[in-house]
Amino acid sequence: MSLKRNVLDLRKRKEIVLQGGGEEAIKKQAAMGKLTARERIEAILDKDSFHEYDMFVEHQSKDFDMDKKVLHGDGVIIGTGTIYGEPVCIYAQDFTVAGGSLGLMHARKITKIMDHALKMRVPLIGINDSGGARIQEGVDSLAGYGEIFFRNTQASGVIPQLSVILGPCAGGAVYSPALTDFVFVVDNISKMFITGPEVVKTVLGEVVTMEELGGARVHSEISGNAHFFAHSEYECFEQIKKLLTFIPWSNEAKAKPFPSKPPRPEYKIEKIIPSDPTQPYDVRDVIRAVADDSDFLEIQQEFAKNIVVGFGRIDGETIGFVANQPSVLAGVLDCDSSDKAGRFIRFCDAFNIPIVTFEDMPGYLPGVEQEYMGVIRHGAKVLYAYSEATVPKITVILRKAYGGGYIAMNSRHLKADFMFAWPTAEIAVMGPEGAANIIFKKEIMAAENPEEMRKIKVAEYREKFANPYVAASKGYIDSVIEPEETRKILKHSIEVSSNKSVLTPAKKHGIPPF
Numbered sequence: 001m002s003l004k005r006n007v008l009d010l011r012k013r014k015e016i017v018l019q020g021g022g023e024e025a026i027k028k029q030a031a032m033g034k035l036t037a038r039e040r041i042e043a044i045l046d047k048d049s050f051h052e053y054d055m056f057v058e059h060q061s062k063d064f065d066m067d068k069k070v071l072h073g074d075g076v077i078i079g080t081g082t083i084y085g086e087p088v089c090i091y092a093q094d095f096t097v098a099g100g101s102l103g104l105m106h107a108r109k110i111t112k113i114m115d116h117a118l119k120m121r122v123p124l125i126g127i128n129d130s131g132g133a134r135i136q137e138g139v140d141s142l143a144g145y146g147e148i149f150f151r152n153t154q155a156s157g158v159i160p161q162l163s164v165i166l167g168p169c170a171g172g173a174v175y176s177p178a179l180t181d182f183v184f185v186v187d188n189i190s191k192m193f194i195t196g197p198e199v200v201k202t203v204l205g206e207v208v209t210m211e212e213l214g215g216a217r218v219h220s221e222i223s224g225n226a227h228f229f230a231h232s233e234y235e236c237f238e239q240i241k242k243l244l245t246f247i248p249w250s251n252e253a254k255a256k257p258f259p260s261k262p263p264r265p266e267y268k269i270e271k272i273i274p275s276d277p278t279q280p281y282d283v284r285d286v287i288r289a290v291a292d293d294s295d296f297l298e299i300q301q302e303f304a305k306n307i308v309v310g311f312g313r314i315d316g317e318t319i320g321f322v323a324n325q326p327s328v329l330a331g332v333l334d335c336d337s338s339d340k341a342g343r344f345i346r347f348c349d350a351f352n353i354p355i356v357t358f359e360d361m362p363g364y365l366p367g368v369e370q371e372y373m374g375v376i377r378h379g380a381k382v383l384y385a386y387s388e389a390t391v392p393k394i395t396v397i398l399r400k401a402y403g404g405g406y407i408a409m410n411s412r413h414l415k416a417d418f419m420f421a422w423p424t425a426e427i428a429v430m431g432p433e434g435a436a437n438i439i440f441k442k443e444i445m446a447a448e449n450p451e452e453m454r455k456i457k458v459a460e461y462r463e464k465f466a467n468p469y470v471a472a473s474k475g476y477i478d479s480v481i482e483p484e485e486t487r488k489i490l491k492h493s494i495e496v497s498s499n500k501s502v503l504t505p506a507k508k509h510g511i512p513p514f
């Protein structure tokens with residue numbers, strides 16, 4: 001064959017594979033409101049940057065008449081490309097080919113691109129749209145999942161791993177996303193569950209729709225399995241690209257710096273905090289008032305809203321913000337918010353991102369339900385994550401810092417590098433009301449007007465202890481600062497910490513509370 005004929009033959013072969021599961025299956029995919037795997041890859045990556053590998057891989061299964069079936073690319077597309085000019089590894093399961101089900105060769109393709117991502121130290125993006133383990137391939141499919149989970153774990157903390165759920169992700173398949181750093185879901189398209197509605201009905205007698213069981217909203221608002229919720233696939237792709245601007249390509253790199261920009265004028269710190277200390281406010285406005293261009297990418301926006309986590313920049317450098325949200329449950333730490341904060345802090349620490357903490361909270365949430373759910377072990381995750389983190393750690397106490405909350409939210413005692421407090425800060429074992437009721441109980445009960453006496457004692461306690469100056473007098477707080485100075489002081493603290501070096505005891509790994 002001449003070179004020209006060889007090339008034409010290659011093109012013809014490629015053309016066939018590019019048809020995926022064929023016209024009918026592609027139509028069905030579109031009818032479900034879904035893009036095809038190839039359209040998804042194209043939309044995420046820079047134009048014409050995708051290079052595909054293993055295009056001609058075929059399944060090798062013979063059982064159940066499988067030897068008569070051609071599955072193009074074995075139902076998954078893998079390759080490399082760029083996003084904003086930076087290289088990434090990507091795979092996308094092709095639901096039009098045998099429902100994107102995972103057999104031996106399909107898994108081998110995924111693990112090949114995972115190995116590349118880890119070796120080359122570039123982020124991995126996995127698009128899940130699959131009926132799960134390919135039933136006809138039996139234990140080979142289970143083996144495939146195991147190989148993927150192992151690699152997800154090996155790559156954890158080395159390269160960022162993003163999972164995008166754009167269709168079903170059922171059974172054991174859910175554990176790959178669960179092992180990765182960020183999970184993206186799209187309304188009415190993503191479906192994630194361990195067992196589907198049919199099994200739930202058979203085993204438990206519960207009737208539930210797929211959407212109710214594992215839809216995008218469920219995982220964004222209730223289970224906390226998803227980190228980003230979008231209304232459309234294209235919105236989801238923008239979220240992926242935006243996230244990648246904030247994070248480094250590996251644990252050996254720093255996030256790319258951007259030109260510094262001042263916060264937008266509508267976010268003025270002095271206008272955010274109400275003068276009445278019992279009134280709530282939205283702590284995200286405080287973050288926006290210090291962040292470059294007031295740009296804040298919130299993570300798990302709809303889950304455990306009593307804590308806010310996400311990325312912004314100060315003077316062009318990526319910062320991980322952790323902030324109690326006084327407008328939700330007064331910003332308490334409970335099981336879910338502790339999980340959310342702990343995981344985010346560990347991501348920032350693994351990927352060299354300084355952490356700024358804004359604190360305003362009355363402590364851990366009490367009650368039978370929380371105790372039964374394990375607020376002790378969940379809450380310990382925050383203590384563990386902050387204590388373990390060696391990236392620059394800066395805390396600003398805005399208002400309340402009571403009890404366990406004071407310690408947990410990156411206190412000096414967990415080795416914060418810089419501790420600042422606004423003059424509105426109240427640092428004490430508990431709030432003035434609770435404290436006065438306990439320590440002045442006898443005086444209050446003996447008074448002619450107990451209610452009046454209680455008010456006097458609460459005021460006395462507030463005056464004496466509920467302020468930042470007792471902690472400042474002991475050196476637990478480095479500076480009491482004016483709120484308007486916050487961005488300037490944060491910027492300086494981050495500059496000063498840029499060569500931070502800490503020695504930690506040699507160990508194989510710690511055993512964080514689960």
Ligand code: HXC
Binds near residue numbers: 101135145
């Ligand atoms: C082989 C599969 C498949 C699977 C779907 N297909 N899932 N083939 N193994 N797991 C095939 C179908 O036979 C069909 O092929 C095509 O994909 C499209 O599927 P449909 O059912 O027509 O699509 P739809 O109606 O949209 O329903 C999608 C679905 C459903 C909800 C995902 O297919 C389904 O329930 N599949 C099984 C899900 C499941 O139970 N998976 C196993 C989970 S256990 P044709 O040729 O007709 O087009 C698991 C264990 C892993 O994954 C453990 C790891 C530790």
